[in-house]
Amino acid sequence: MLSSRFLSPLPLLLIALLLSACEPPAPDPTVRLAGSTMGTSYDLKLVPTPGQTVAADFKTRVEAMLAGINRQMSTYDPNSELSRFNRNPSTDWIAVSPELLQVVAEGLRTSELSNGAFDITVGPLVNLWGFGPEPRREQVPTDEAIVQTRERVGYWRLQAREQPPALKKERADLYVDLSALAKGYGVDQLAALVETTGIMNYLVSIGGEIRARGHNGQGQPWTIAIEKPVPGQRAVERLIRFGDRSVSTSGDYRNFFEQNGQRYSHVINPRTGRPVLQTLASVTVISDRSMVADATATALMVAGPEQGFQLASEHHLAAFFMLIKPDGFQERYTPEFEPYLAPEQP
Ligand code: FAD
Numbered sequence: 001m002l003s004s005r006f007l008s009p010l011p012l013l014l015i016a017l018l019l020s021a022c023e024p025p026a027p028d029p030t031v032r033l034a035g036s037t038m039g040t041s042y043d044l045k046l047v048p049t050p051g052q053t054v055a056a057d058f059k060t061r062v063e064a065m066l067a068g069i070n071r072q073m074s075t076y077d078p079n080s081e082l083s084r085f086n087r088n089p090s091t092d093w094i095a096v097s098p099e100l101l102q103v104v105a106e107g108l109r110t111s112e113l114s115n116g117a118f119d120i121t122v123g124p125l126v127n128l129w130g131f132g133p134e135p136r137r138e139q140v141p142t143d144e145a146i147v148q149t150r151e152r153v154g155y156w157r158l159q160a161r162e163q164p165p166a167l168k169k170e171r172a173d174l175y176v177d178l179s180a181l182a183k184g185y186g187v188d189q190l191a192a193l194v195e196t197t198g199i200m201n202y203l204v205s206i207g208g209e210i211r212a213r214g215h216n217g218q219g220q221p222w223t224i225a226i227e228k229p230v231p232g233q234r235a236v237e238r239l240i241r242f243g244d245r246s247v248s249t250s251g252d253y254r255n256f257f258e259q260n261g262q263r264y265s266h267v268i269n270p271r272t273g274r275p276v277l278q279t280l281a282s283v284t285v286i287s288d289r290s291m292v293a294d295a296t297a298t299a300l301m302v303a304g305p306e307q308g309f310q311l312a313s314e315h316h317l318a319a320f321f322m323l324i325k326p327d328g329f330q331e332r333y334t335p336e337f338e339p340y341l342a343p344e345q346p
Contacts (some may be wrong), residue, residue, distance in 0.1 A: 005010060006063055011332060026298060030217035033059045037066040038183055039076060040207035045215050047201035065193055066186060070339060071099050073182040075123060076133045086175045093166040101165040103185050110295040111155035114311060118299035119270040123177030124152045129275065131266035138257040140264065146273040153270050183211045184294025210248040211290045229281035229322050239342035246290035248296035251282035267301050278324055279305050286318040286340055
């Protein structure tokens, strides 16, 4: 039995790369702050202009903000606002913070946009397959358990209200899982926090969710790599250049277990109640907001190579698909993604 749960600074597909300059480099002003959050790592690369400084207590402010998001949105913390909502048996409106409402509302929007491929209530299935907060089981559940658990899943059973902020479940045992978009939300909040300091050239990430603005320490556009989707390897498939955008990749090759030669990943198809079939190795999405890129990449990964690509095309999304073929991988991307691809090296 083989398993993989890779929790490095950028655990999915994206590695931040600094472009090497052709001329002798000027001193690089980049300030780097890094640490742990949300079961993975955060990383900030801040490029102050002359005269700007990063305050000594900035890292403390970053970590306080991330701790606050965890207290609101983590299903890994039994005392978080989300865990308390999930345990609450009431089917009346339950008051929640505006921040939790905002992320849940985005999750519902993506659930609708993807016709339920993405489902913000999929958590019980994620947990059944052993990819949630409980210790990993690495065992395929019984068909009966899958059918029973699937009955609890359905984003249409959850309503969100803005004024005053509240959520309402149709079933007492509905369970909301924000793991597919709250890291992205955290990245958007980190970017906003950086901008309060006046620094407008930065790259911030949590796990594989990345948001960048301006240029890197050598005055070049931020460049990141889409990794080759091979477990245990870190090789570059394609370089993408982007500024003022967010990038997210969803894949099935870092967080999975294998049983009888079959790979079972943490991305679940809510319709079947099972991990997605191995037709796609990864999907990378570029968007204005990291929360949107994060959720959309998972949605397209579940929707699959055909429906997912159609969805991306219809909605003019910048999306890059890595399809699994008998002889390797095949790239497919929407016209909106093309401008971000760096020219291939000869
Ligand atoms: P993504 O592709 O971005 O998301 C995949 C995840 O989304 C799955 O793991 C599942 O939870 C969910 N999902 C699966 N299928 C669907 C679907 N069809 N629709 C919608 N969602 C789906 N991990 C820890 O080990 N310890 C922690 O303390 C911890 N704390 C966290 C706190 C927060 C606030 C968040 C957001 C996550 C936390 N995690 C923690 C989770 C960990 O970081 C996850 O592995 C991660 O969020 C999954 O992201 P990804 O980028 O690997 O995959």
